[in-house]
Amino acid sequence: MGKVFVSVDAEGLPFIVNPLQLTPGGRLFHELRDVMTKVVNGISETLIELGNEIVVADSHGFMVNLDPLKLPAKVRIVRGFPRPLSMVYGSKGCDYAIFLGYHSGAGRASTLAHTYSSRIVHRLMINDIDASEYVINALLLGEWSIPVALVAGSAELESEVRKFTPWAVWVPLSEPVGYMASISKSIEDVINDLRRSVKEADKRFKAGEVKPLRMNWSEIKLCVELIYPLYAEAASLIPGVRRVNGRTVCYDCKSMEEAYKVFEAIVFTAGFTAYMQELLRR
Numbered sequence: 661m662g663k664v665f666v667s668v669d670a671e672g673l674p675f676i677v678n679p680l681q682l683t684p685g686g687r688l689f690h691e692l693r694d695v696m697t698k699v700v701n702g703i704s705e706t707l708i709e710l711g712n713e714i715v716v717a718d719s720h721g722f723m724v725n726l727d728p729l730k731l732p733a734k735v736r737i738v739r740g741f742p743r744p745l746s747m748v749y750g751s752k753g754c755d756y757a758i759f760l761g762y763h764s765g766a767g768r769a770s771t772l773a774h775t776y777s778s779r780i781v782h783r784l785m786i787n788d789i790d791a792s793e794y795v796i797n798a799l800l801l802g803e804w805s806i807p808v809a810l811v812a813g814s815a816e817l818e819s820e821v822r823k824f825t826p827w828a829v830w831v832p833l834s835e836p837v838g839y840m841a842s843i844s845k846s847i848e849d850v851i852n853d854l855r856r857s858v859k860e861a862d863k864r865f866k867a868g869e870v871k872p873l874r875m876n877w878s879e880i881k882l883c884v885e886l887i888y889p890l891y892a893e894a895a896s897l898i899p900g901v902r903r904v905n906g907r908t909v910c911y912d913c914k915s916m917e918e919a920y921k922v923f924e925a926i927v928f929t930a931g932f933t934a935y936m937q938e939l940l941r942r
Contacts, residue, residue, distance in 0.1 A: 662712040662862075665754035665806065667747050667797065668700055670720035671772035672763035672813025674833045674844030682772075683721055695847070696720075697727045699760065699833075702851035704735050706858040715754060719747035720761070745917075746776075746924060748797050756865045757801050758858070761833065762813035765792030770816035771836040776923075780930045782907065783885040786919065787877060792817070796920065798825055802873035803916040809870045810861035812854060814842070827870045829861040880913040884926050890937065891930035898925055 670676055673695050680688040696718075704714050714735045718726045723741040731737060738750040751757060764770035766781055775781045775793060784791045786799065794817060798808045811821045812831035821830050831853055834842040844850065864870050886892045889906040896903040901911050901922070909926060913919040 662710075663754045664707050664712045664714050664862075665748075665751040665757045665801075666700065666703065666714060666716045667719045667751070667757065667759050668696060668716060668726070669747070669759075669761040669763065669793070669813070670696065670725060671761070671774070672817065672833055673699065673761040674847065674850050675842075676761075676834070677771055677840050677842050679772075684724065692720075693725055693727055696725050696761065697730050698847060699851060699854060700726060701731060703758065703760065703854050703858050704732055706855045707862070708732065708734050710859065710862045712755075712862070715750045717747060717750050742924075742928065744924075745800070745920060747793065748800055748920075751801060751806055752804060754806055756807050756809040756861070756870060758810045758812075758861065759794060759797065759808060760812050760854075762794045762811060762817055763792075764814055764816045764820075765790065765795075768792075768816060769836070770814050771834065771839060771842045773814075773816070773839070776927055777931060779934055780887060780891060780927055781884060782887050784923065785881075785883040785885070787875075787881055792820060794820060795824060796916075796923070798873045799875070800916045800920050805872050807865070807870040807872045809865050810857055812857065825870075825873055827864065829857045829864065831857045880916065880919050881910060882913055882919045882922055883908055883910040884923065886926075886930055888934075888937075891933050894933040895926045895929050898922070898929060901926065 680686040681692045717738040764773040766775040775784045808825045808828050810829040815832040815835045834844045885908045892907050895909045901909050903909050911922045
């Protein structure tokens with residue numbers, strides 16, 4: 661029996677276009693919960709039919725978006741925030757990964773585009789790569805020898821998928837019209853597309869056609885350009901993190917796992933600073 665890891669985000673899902681859908685307490689949050697649960701159910705049922713166990717990592721925001729009572733047997737669910745290694749926790753030991761509901765990185769012309777936090781991060785650089793969440797997650801899984809076999813999300817992400825994981829099946833779930841607008845197929849058509857694509861991804865994996873994303877790097881330099889200089893000032897207090905200009909901090913890493921953890925620490929530190937700044941403005 662195989663074991664598949666599914667990391668599910670929100671902003672690349674169909675019909676998700678507005679911040680009111682994105683957080684518990686938002687007036688339209690029930691829409692995100694329903695859509696995410698339905699698409700995860702669709703691919704989980706197909707993976708189970710193909711003889712797989714599944715680990716699903718709820719990977720958006722506070723990471724309590726899925727309705728766990730509506731998921732099928734043989735699915736293990738990773739929920740809650742904060743947690744170590746964020747969007748990819750629970751993937752170790754899996755045969756391959758599926759990224760579902762993924763979106764473009766900060767600064768791209770796409771619906772709800774951001775990198776981890778639109779309030780904190782202006783740009784994430786890993787060596788010379790302007791990295792989205794898709795890229796940093798695929799790089800970390802690659803370090804663990806886990807290939808990404810399928811990516812489904814916002815149409816603008818396709819160019820990155822073709823560039824970094826050309827062996828992966830690509831499925832567009834929404835077509836950006838603006839930062840808060842998109843076009844999507846019906847939920848039935850989306851789920852049918854995903855079912856077909858899961859079968860193709862599983863077939864490619866079993867045929868040895870997918871591989872982990874690995875870069876021929878002798879060193880890894882992580883740089884994070886933050887929204888405000890105050891955030892960079894706070895992040896530079898983390899041992900080993902150096903401030904290279906008003907808004908940017910960098911860290912020399914020994915591995916992608918270290919880079920991921922340092923990036924999380926920078927975002928958490930800057931996020932707390934942003935919260936304190938908001939309190940002062942009240």
